Amino acid sequence: MLNRNWIAGEWSQGGGASVNLNPSDTRDVVGEYASANKEDVERAVEAAAAAFPAWSRASPEFRSDILDRVGAEILARQDELGRILSREEGKTLPEGVGEVIRAGRIFKYFAGEALRMNGERLDSVRAGIEVEILREAEGVVGVITPWNFPIAIPAWKIAPALAFGNTVVFKPADLVPGSAWLLTDILVRAGVPAGVFNLVMGKGSVVGAAIVDSRRVKAVSFTGSVATGRRIGVACMERGKKVQLELGGKNPLIIAADADLEVAVNVAVNGSFFSTGQRCTASSRLIVEDAIHDRFVTRMVEVMANLKVGDALKSDTDIGPVASEAQLRQDLDYIDIGKREGARLVAGGETVKRDTSGYFLSPALFVDSANAMRINREEIFGPVASVIRVRDYEEAAAVANDTEFGLASGICTTSLKTASDFKRRSQAGMVMVNVPTAGVDYHVPFGGRKGSSYGPREQGSHAREFYTALKTVYTRP
Numbered sequence: 001m002l003n004r005n006w007i008a009g010e011w012s013q014g015g016g017a018s019v020n021l022n023p024s025d026t027r028d029v030v031g032e033y034a035s036a037n038k039e040d041v042e043r044a045v046e047a048a049a050a051a052f053p054a055w056s057r058a059s060p061e062f063r064s065d066i067l068d069r070v071g072a073e074i075l076a077r078q079d080e081l082g083r084i085l086s087r088e089e090g091k092t093l094p095e096g097v098g099e100v101i102r103a104g105r106i107f108k109y110f111a112g113e114a115l116r117m118n119g120e121r122l123d124s125v126r127a128g129i130e131v132e133i134l135r136e137a138e139g140v141v142g143v144i145t146p147w148n149f150p151i152a153i154p155a156w157k158i159a160p161a162l163a164f165g166n167t168v169v170f171k172p173a174d175l176v177p178g179s180a181w182l183l184t185d186i187l188v189r190a191g192v193p194a195g196v197f198n199l200v201m202g203k204g205s206v207v208g209a210a211i212v213d214s215r216r217v218k219a220v221s222f223t224g225s226v227a228t229g230r231r232i233g234v235a236c237m238e239r240g241k242k243v244q245l246e247l248g249g250k251n252p253l254i255i256a257a258d259a260d261l262e263v264a265v266n267v268a269v270n271g272s273f274f275s276t277g278q279r280c281t282a283s284s285r286l287i288v289e290d291a292i293h294d295r296f297v298t299r300m301v302e303v304m305a306n307l308k309v310g311d312a313l314k315s316d317t318d319i320g321p322v323a324s325e326a327q328l329r330q331d332l333d334y335i336d337i338g339k340r341e342g343a344r345l346v347a348g349g350e351t352v353k354r355d356t357s358g359y360f361l362s363p364a365l366f367v368d369s370a371n372a373m374r375i376n377r378e379e380i381f382g383p384v385a386s387v388i389r390v391r392d393y394e395e396a397a398a399v400a401n402d403t404e405f406g407l408a409s410g411i412c413t414t415s416l417k418t419a420s421d422f423k424r425r426s427q428a429g430m431v432m433v434n435v436p437t438a439g440v441d442y443h444v445p446f447g448g449r450k451g452s453s454y455g456p457r458e459q460g461s462h463a464r465e466f467y468t469a470l471k472t473v474y475t476r477p
């Protein structure tokens with residue numbers, strides 16, 4: 001059965017179709033999905049623009065109730081959604097269900113935020129004048145998302161957009177339309193009015209580009225690669241649109257000499273390899289002080305040897321497949337680059353044969369790597385981490401910040417003084433102490449500094465900065 005786009009309150013066929021395959025077993029076709037064309041996008045944008053006045057003026061309580069129902073339904077269907085997510089992206093089932101629960105909680109959280117779209121009232125510096133700062137919805141928002149968090153990232157963009165009165169045109173990654181389609185079905189059943197939310201599946205070069213190009217789209221929120229994000233950023237600025245970009249990371253994790261070894265290895269393995277390392281927050285640079293280096297590497301390799309790589313749906317799997325053939329090729333290319341650059345591969349980095357035709361890659365660990373190497377400067381986006389040996393904490397902190405990215409950073413230490421220093425010195429948007437760099441809460445700001453992010457933060461109450469505009473009103477009563 002063809003799963004269609006949702007445009008102007010109707011299921012719509014679109015110009016073509018595509019299938020998504022299970023990366024654990026490419027013989028398993030997850031579903032068939034309609035591809036939108038440029039005209040479909042324009043219809044979706046027109047519908048969203050037409051629905052905007054009524055939706056933005058509806059009572060916050062009306063919007064809040066719909067979001068609350070969406071959250072409740074996502075949580076009620078967590079097993080079914082988690083399974084689809086595992087089948088189309090390759091996350092293990094616990095990771096898939098965990099992501100679905102996170103998405104449900106995000107909708108419930110923003111059901112509350114919808115009631116807190118507060119402006120401010122001030123006294124003017126001049127006598128007899130009142131000043132108000134109003135907060136208003138922006139209008140039609142374009143949401144363009146990647147494949148690595150097929151439901152949580154859409155949730156943390158769509159929920160605040162709708163909560164604060166915007167209407168949405170949503171283009172999910174072409175690799176993972178299944179979770180996006182089910183999310184749309186839930187939004188429709190929860191009573192989102194026609195035109196307020198629109199789903200346009202298909203290729204980024206057609207559908208995503210048409211959203212960015214459309215005159216009536218007032219703001220674009222994008223998560224994905226640096227190259228695509230920067231192009232979209234420039235295009236939005238040329239067209240006078242507000243834009244929010246969440247791009248890559250090359251996240252450092254410092255293992256201080258005084259770290260608890262078991263905690264450090266656990267934090268590093270989890271941060272580097274869970275979700276098959278396909279997270280912008282993954283710890284890819286392990287910066288290890290000389291005094292603990294050998295013990296850390298030995299224990300890390302031991303723990304990695306026990307990680308079971310395999311079918312995402314099997315209960316004994318720790319690490320699912322890489323999400324696509326292209327991604328597997330990219331990971332293997334970087335492993336070759338690392339070897340050619342002189343880093344030493346001490347674990348993994350090989351394709352793994354299973355009884356299904358999936359994209360299985362054993363988690364890879366490089367040692368003797370230098371921060372200047374490409375494997376330490378470019379986002380690999382797979383289960384590949386490298387160890388950089390440093391003399392002491394001073395050098396570690398300098399290496400951690402020596403990157404064009406600034407999304408997440410971490411440190412494992414038992415010293416409050418060192419942790420406290422690193423919290424302040426780190427140039428990342430999120431800092432973790434004895435906690436993996438990957439895996440974040442939904443009620444606090446998410447985002448980075450330097451080349452990792454552009455525009456206001458996502459998630460938590462700060463999400464309103466992107467999804468609302470300020471208007472200052474002066475009144476002489």
Ligand SMILES: NC(=O)C1=CN([C@@H]2O[C@H](COP(=O)(O)OP(=O)(O)OC[C@H]3O[C@@H](n4cnc5c(N)ncnc54)[C@H](OP(=O)(O)O)[C@@H]3O)[C@@H](O)[C@H]2O)C=CC1
Pocket residue numbers: 144145146147148171172173174175202203204205207208209212223224225226228229231232246247248249279280327330379380381
């Ligand atoms: N930081 C992060 O969270 C992520 C980083 N990446 C990195 O990016 C690499 C490439 O992955 P990929 O999925 O191609 O990432 P992209 O950044 O290209 O894709 C992200 C989203 O943007 C869409 N898109 C692509 N081109 C355009 C365009 N011209 N205009 C508007 N939208 C567009 C994509 O559509 P389509 O579905 O057709 O691709 C997708 O929905 C990965 O190997 C990884 O290194 C990937 C995912 C997430």
Ligand SMILES: O=C(O)CCC(=O)C(=O)O
Pocket residue numbers: 148149153223278279280281437438439440
């Ligand atoms: O670490 C997380 O939980 C979020 C990661 C993320 O947003 C991403 O990889 O795109």
